[in-house]
Structure formats: C-alpha cells, structure tokens
Amino acid sequence: MIVKRRKSAPLNLYIAPELKAAAEKTAAADNRSLTSLIEKLLMEAASAAGFWPPAESGGKSGRRK
DSSP, rough: OOOOOOOOOEEEOOOHHHHHHHHHHHHHHHTOOOOHHHHHHHHHHHHHHOOOOOTTTTTTTTTOO
C-alpha cells in the first residue's frame, strides 16, 4: 500500500547509545536512513494495533474492531 506522507512532524527522543548504534547498522543493512527505519517500524506497529493507516474523516477513531 502506498501512503502519501507529509514530513512535517519532528520527533525527538533519547535512547541508549548502544541501541542507536544497533539501529544505524540495521538501517544501513536495509539500505535505509535511520529516520526511514524508525518510520517503517512505527508504521508496522501502528498497523498491527489497528491505527494505521489513519481513519478517513467521519469521526472514526482509526482503530479497527
């Protein structure tokens, strides 16, 4: 599924340096930037939880039942 994305919401977080190093190696192994890897993993988690893709208008919560 192709989702049109708008890259305008910054996200700042602190993680252990060892985890960051491992994430950078993981991203490089997948030919991705660290940001792209994190975005992919967050979309997969949100999809598994039923929150992605976002619900269309109409007051729906976005969560599938």
